[in-house]
Amino acid sequence: MRAQFVLSEIRVGLRRNLTMTFAVVVSVALSLALFGGSLLMSDQVSTMKGYWYDKVNVSIFLCNKSDATSDPNCAKGAVTEDQRKQILADLKKMPVVEQVLYESQDQAYKHYKQQFGNSPLASSLTPDQMQESYRIKLKDPEKYQVIASAFNGRDGVQSVQDQKGILDNLFTLLGYLNWAARGVMAVMLIVAMLLIVNTVRVSAFSRRRETGIMRLVGASGFYIQAPFIMEAAVAGLIGGTLACSFLVIVQYFVIDHGVALSQKLQLINFVGWDAVAAKLPLILATSFLFPALAAFFALRKYLKV
Amino acid sequence: MIRFDNVSKVYPKQTRPALRDVSLEVEKGEFVFLVGSSGSGKSTFLRLVLREERCSHGQVHVLGKDLARLSNWKVPQMRRQLGTVFQDFRLLPNKTVAENVAFAQEVIGKSRGEIRKSVPQVLDLVGLGGKEDRMPGELSGGEQQRVAIARAFVNRPKLLIADEPTGNLDPQTSVGIMKLLDRINRTGTTVIMATHDQNIVDQMRKRVIELEKGRLVRDQARGVYGYQH
Numbered sequence: 001m002r003a004q005f006v007l008s009e010i011r012v013g014l015r016r017n018l019t020m021t022f023a024v025v026v027s028v029a030l031s032l033a034l035f036g037g038s039l040l041m042s043d044q045v046s047t048m049k050g051y052w053y054d055k056v057n058v059s060i061f062l063c064n065k066s067d068a069t070s071d072p073n074c075a076k077g078a079v080t081e082d083q084r085k086q087i088l089a090d091l092k093k094m095p096v097v098e099q100v101l102y103e104s105q106d107q108a109y110k111h112y113k114q115q116f117g118n119s120p121l122a123s124s125l126t127p128d129q130m131q132e133s134y135r136i137k138l139k140d141p142e143k144y145q146v147i148a149s150a151f152n153g154r155d156g157v158q159s160v161q162d163q164k165g166i167l168d169n170l171f172t173l174l175g176y177l178n179w180a181a182r183g184v185m186a187v188m189l190i191v192a193m194l195l196i197v198n199t200v201r202v203s204a205f206s207r208r209r210e211t212g213i214m215r216l217v218g219a220s221g222f223y224i225q226a227p228f229i230m231e232a233a234v235a236g237l238i239g240g241t242l243a244c245s246f247l248v249i250v251q252y253f254v255i256d257h258g259v260a261l262s263q264k265l266q267l268i269n270f271v272g273w274d275a276v277a278a279k280l281p282l283i284l285a286t287s288f289l290f291p292a293l294a295a296f297f298a299l300r301k302y303l304k305v
Numbered sequence: 306m307i308r309f310d311n312v313s314k315v316y317p318k319q320t321r322p323a324l325r326d327v328s329l330e331v332e333k334g335e336f337v338f339l340v341g342s343s344g345s346g347k348s349t350f351l352r353l354v355l356r357e358e359r360c361s362h363g364q365v366h367v368l369g370k371d372l373a374r375l376s377n378w379k380v381p382q383m384r385r386q387l388g389t390v391f392q393d394f395r396l397l398p399n400k401t402v403a404e405n406v407a408f409a410q411e412v413i414g415k416s417r418g419e420i421r422k423s424v425p426q427v428l429d430l431v432g433l434g435g436k437e438d439r440m441p442g443e444l445s446g447g448e449q450q451r452v453a454i455a456r457a458f459v460n461r462p463k464l465l466i467a468d469e470p471t472g473n474l475d476p477q478t479s480v481g482i483m484k485l486l487d488r489i490n491r492t493g494t495t496v497i498m499a500t501h502d503q504n505i506v507d508q509m510r511k512r513v514i515e516l517e518k519g520r521l522v523r524d525q526a527r528g529v530y531g532y533q534h
Contacts (some may be wrong), residue, residue, distance in 0.1 A: 003413050210408075213395060216355070217460065218385030219412035221378065 009227035010234060012107050014227050021235050024291065026266060027195060028239025031188030032287055033246045036279045038181040040247070043271045047115065055100065056135040058147045060087065061158045064105065064131050071158055079132065081158030087151065091134060096146050097139040107128040115267050120249040128219040131158060192239075194292045196232050199297040211303060225299050232295035240287020244280045251276045306464060306495045307331040307354060312363035313520075314349050322361070325519040332464075333387065336490045336505050339499040340530055341516035347499040349518065351468055354497070356380055368463060385413055388457030388465040388494075392472035394449045398442040402452050403428065403437035409456045423459055429457045431485055444493065446476035451485065457488055465489060467498040471505060479505060485531040503530040 014021050059203045062084065063074030091100050103111070108130035136147060144162040151160050204211070214224050255262050255270050307330065314324040323347045331337055339347050352358045353365050356372050363370045370387055375383060396405050403424050403457050410420045428434055431451040450470055457465060467486065471479035485507055489497045500506060506513060508528060513528030514521065 075325075209395065210397060212410045213397070213408065215381075216384065216389045217389075217409040217412060217456070218381040218383070220381045223412060223414070 002055065006226055006230065008012065010230045012273045013207075013227055013231045014234065015180050015198055016206065020195065020202065021231075022228045024192060024195045024199060024232070024235040024240070025239040027188050027192040028236050028287055028291065029242035029246070031192055032190065032218055032240055032243035032283045034181045034185040035286070036243060036247045037250075037282050038178050038185065039279050039282075040275060041174060041178050041273055043275045045171055045178075047269055047271055055137070056134045057138045057141045057163055059145055059161045059163055060091075060134040060136065060151055061145070061161065062087075062132040062134075063156055063158045064129070066129055067131070067158050073153070073158050074156075076155050083154075083156035084132070087134065087154070087157070088119070090150070091147075094146070094150070095170070096138050096140060097136055098139045101135040101137075103133045105132055105133055109131065182215055191293070192236075194211065196235075196291050196294040197298040199235075200232065203231065203301045204303045215304070225296070225303065226300055227305070228293050229295045232291035236291030237284070237288040240284045243283050243287065247276055247279065247283075306333045306335070306368065307497070308364075308366040309353075310364040311367075312344075312353065312360045312365055314353060314358065321492045322519050324353070324360070324516075326363070327403055327516075327519075327521045328363075328522060329514060329524060333495055333497060334490070336496045336509070337498070337512045337518070338488070338509070338528075339497060340501070340506060340513055343359040344518075345516040345518055348468065348512040349450070349519075351466055351497070351499060354466060354493065355389065356383065370375055370455075379422050381413075385460060386463045388454075389460035390450070390453050390465070390467040390470045391448065392459050392469040394446075394453045394473075395502055396442070396449060396456075401440055402433060403443065403445070405452055406456045406459050409459055409466055413460065415460075424492075427455045427459045428458040430458070430488075432481075445478070446474050447481055449481055450474065452487070454482070454485060458494070462494065463498070466493045467496065469500055469502075471500065471502050483509065 038045070062069065062079040063077070065078045067074040068077045088100065088102070091097055105127050109125070109127040112125065112130065138144070147159045153159050164199070211224050251273065253259065261268075309329050312327045313322050315322045315347065318451060327346075327350070336516050339350060341347050348407065349358065351374070353360055354365075354367055356365075356375065359373060359482050368383065369504050370383060372383075380469075397408065400408065406424050406427060407420045409411070410423065419452055425434070425437065428437060433451050433455065436448070444452070450473075454470070466488070470486070479502060486496055486498065487509070510527045510529070513523065513525050513530070515523035
């Protein structure tokens with residue numbers, strides 16, 4: 001097959017249907033930008049949840065040496081061996097508790113590093129500054145108050161935290177946003193598909209003379225279909241490239257620089273370039289495979305080979 | 306070259322068959338006229354040979370192949386050995402004469418060198434040497450049909466199928482086209498031509514196959530258009 005011939009057919013085809021091509025490009029770009037955004041948002045949520053979020057309901061943080069001087073709850077000094085054992089024993093006696101896990105300072109340091117590895121806050125931290133903690137899974141997650149009233153203010157306990165209380169609303173909101181993004185994405189993909197089918201129908205019709213002659217002189221089915229399929233794939237790829245550029249621009253100007261959310265909200269560890277980069281090949285691949293497939297199936301209906 | 310064994314064709318949603326129990330054979334190198342009134346089944350006959358349609362009953366053999374058993378993806382390969390010419394020329398209006406002929410070679414993947422060699426050759430053969438760069442719209446009907454014949458012949462088919470090639474042409478021009486088809490036939494290419502043109506059939510004195518309402522009613526070597534009394 002002569003590549004030059006096919007390439008010129010594609011160029012002519014795309015130009016002939018310029019408005020339709022433009023519509024395909026925009027809808028593919030929009031749907032895939034949402035697709036990438038939704039994937040990144042999931043990444044973001046799981047980064048923010050950290051190590052313990054989905055595993056436990058309540059955390060009891062124990063006083064460490066530096067808390068002893070800075071935190072009024074720990075005025076009686078860092079937690080002792082006896083206090084620690086007593087707390088564990090009391091926890092295990094409570095009927096609402098399903099499981100108790102212990103996190104040492106070293107483990108806490110490790111998990112913190114995992115979650116906030118690349119933030120400026122993490123680099124200044126040492127294991128000494130971390131708190132030991134009991135991580136408790138409740139039989140009924142709503143019974144947080146039982147643990148709080150039993151252990152708040154006890155010697156050696158710095159604080160009792162309901163793990164979900166703080167971030168649950170945010171995560172629920174992000175979850176809804178995510179579903180909304182996916183919904184719009186799905187609609188846009190359907191729109192893109194219909195546009196592609198229509199584009200193929202129009203261009204199959206406007207080129208029926210050529211394809212008719214091709215058929216008669218014995219061009220293979222693939223040879224006849226290739227320009228149409230490539231046309232859709234090229235339009236899709238342009239859309240995919242736009243979607244990728246959009247994600248990169250958002251990451252650069254909103255998260256890292258410009259608006260610089262990562263500087264303004266240091267407590268939130270934003271997903272990094274590695275996560276963004278990981279999505280780009282997926283978006284590009286989808287951007288040309290999906291239209292190519294749509295075109296292929298449209299051709300089966302509108303182009304006799 | 307072509308063999309029909311008890312071939313019938315019924316189009317979907319139609320009760321009357323377009324072809325009824327047609328059996329015939331066309332040998333290599335023959336020149337055959339296919340005559341009959343409109344709706345007699347001529348076009349269906351040609352469409353079966355081109356495998357644009359499949360027959361409902363019987364067997365169609367073209368170039369030694371049973372078309373019913375030929376899988377779809379092998380059809381293009383089979384069609385490369387056939388050339389086709391139509392009443393309405395079917396040229397691409399935005400390509401030059403040479404490009405129109407080259408198109409038939411480009412789309413089956415012939416090399417550029419081959420195309421550069423064979424296109425002027427075949428244009429000379431049909432008498433259009435020197436008009437390579439003209440557009441079809443600038444040519445007369447007869448010349449356009451010559452371009453179509455050049456395109457059909459450029460891949461050196463074994464069989465040339467012409468569906469009323471002179472239907473849009475005046476008698477004098479038609480004679481020129483017939484001479485050309487005759488010349489192509491003399492190179493060893495089998496020619497089947499469907500036509501309504503009585504004068505041409507009577508002058509050429511070739512084999513005549515007549516269809517009427519889908520039936521084969523006459524198959525006559527060196528025949529004329531109507532019945533000889």
